[in-house]
Amino acid sequence: MFKISPLILLGIFFLGCQSTGPGTTKARNDVDALIASASAEIDAVLAGSSPTPGSSGGISSGGIEPRWVTAPESVYDRRTYISAVGYGNNRNTAERRALAALTAIFGQSIQSEAQSRIVYSEALSGGAISSASGNSDFVNLIKTSAEMDSLVGAEIKDLWFDGSGTYYAAAVMERAKTAALYRDLINTNQRLINDLTAVPEGERYTLDGLRRFQLAAAIADTNTTFLNVLRVLGDGSVGNIPVNMKTGNDYRLEIAAITKNIPIAVAVEHDQRDRIRRAFEEVLTKAGFRIGGANSPYLLTALVTIVPVDLPNNPNQFVRYVVDANLEDRRTGDLLLPFSVDGREGHLSIPEAENRAIRAAETKIKETYGPVLDAYIAQFSAAGE
Template sequence: MTIMKKTLMLLISITFVVGMGCGSSGNTSGNSNSNGIPGWVENPGSEYSEAKYLMAVGSGSTLNEARGDAFSQLSQIFQMDIDATQQLTTEVIDRSTNNNFYSESTSQLLNNIKIGTNQELMNTSILTSEVDKFGTYHALAGMDRAETSRIYSQEISNNQIKISEFENNASNESNILQKLVLLTKARAVASANEVLTRQLNVIQGGAGTGGDATTTLTRIQEKFRAIQQQANVSIQSDNATYTVKSAVAGAFQKEGFSIIENTENAILGVTINYQTQEANLNRDDAEFVKWELVIEIEDKQSDRSFRTFMVEGRDGAPSYSDALKRADFTARNKIEKDFAQFLNNELLQIN
């Protein structure tokens, strides 16, 4: 073979290799459908292993929008697969987190059911992204199943230890209020564990069921309801209006207490002092009322007194009677918001 022929064959070989390389580069038009949309948008498993990743696709007019939508769609997998009737709402999650019932890790894992744009989930990354011929961006988010399952399993195990501790302490406690507090904490952590277990099952490719965690939660709820029947509160007041007194009773009932008239059978004694008086502001177009609300709580089993709740305000209206009604309305709002939080903090911080 002449040198000229060898050179020509070498050039042909190089051209062939380069051509093959160009065909497998970042241009994925060969894997797109007739609309120019990447094949992995409709079938993520065609690009990445479904056994390794829990995946979701997002789209948007920008890459950031597509990424955020992908994370959101991944969150919705938890939201759709977890039983819609389960009792742990976002409000309960947030409230229990604020009371430090959960570890930071549990709180982070619970966030996986909160759907929000650009919320990056644990062990989740954008596996690939591409813009189609119409200018729409697509992104594929994937959560590493094995590593995430390991983290969930460890946190569920840690929470089981906490639940057992709260539950055992409640069984050994004679004070009804203490029992209620301990079982409230146990119920909160057990509720979180049920959600984590459901999430874990989804990550592992199964149905979003709670299994043993649901059994534990049901057991603690039954104990909680049994103690609730003994958690009686008596409310006394010489000057509280019906609106104010009802609002205070509602705050206790929301925490699981029952309101009774007989003070002897009550574990908590509540005294309400609601003072109103005319406030002269020298206005011809309105009358004003100055009011003060003081609520005192006593643990009748241990003779322990809690901190006093106190709030005051001033309300006006065209007439004095209307100003009194408005004062009642404002006081009720303060009770439903501020006193409810005060009560929750006071009762649930008992050691």
């Protein structure tokens, strides 16, 4: 399934604790303003698009089989339309299969990558689309499209019941009308990408700058999909698309360069032979960040606490461990990302129980901090929130 607009991609909610400092709040508000502007523009584009996929008329029943059932191009001229037929034992199945067959004409070129699907699903399930758009037809269209794996601009034009238990549906896309819709969406998306990536040099190598480029990459993925749709529609609209369009992978190369130029220092209290510090540093390094020194703009602080646990009638000695950490923007004082792991370990002696506790904490940090950090970087509030 491919995704429909930046509005969808922009609707990612903060999963963890949002930072409250003035610097990060301003950066988030700046992005929200860009999203709101683009959303309004997209609503204007889609206001004239086809309604939620559905029949343009009633369902016919019995009689002579319509020509479009076996030869849709005989009714919907190939020069004007792309069409496909689906069938099933009920109307809903027939419509879904028709839209799926129409989508299949476009092939793998319109399949977005997994991360785009995840972003879309989170936005849809979180209600970000509904809250960010006042265009109810658009909201219904994208929800139906998500369920049916269909394309924006697709609609059910004809329905027929053969009287013997089988329903038939014809799904249609009008080439010129749909091409104009996708062309406008691409241009709107591209303007938003340009705004997101117009970051002053002093703000480029920051987590906020990184997030802007992450979002730009996701929108660029969508634009690549839209561009592929235009190529299949084949009405010459591709020639009206900006020649300097970058792909999502182009922006990911820039993301890698930004990441490796963001230094993050790590400081851990009550560490044992720097084992916890090295665990955090390993995760940051794998994520592409540079381990910084005392003057780094970002500081990951952690506190290790290990206390004995009394378990009566147990021959082993037990301890409970807790590692509380936070990522801080030292320029603004924002606490960006709280993180904690804890557990209980035991052995015949307290020192060995403590050693096991540190080893367990190391493992948990290496396994869980990376995904938590990735999720934090990927988070953007929905427009208007």
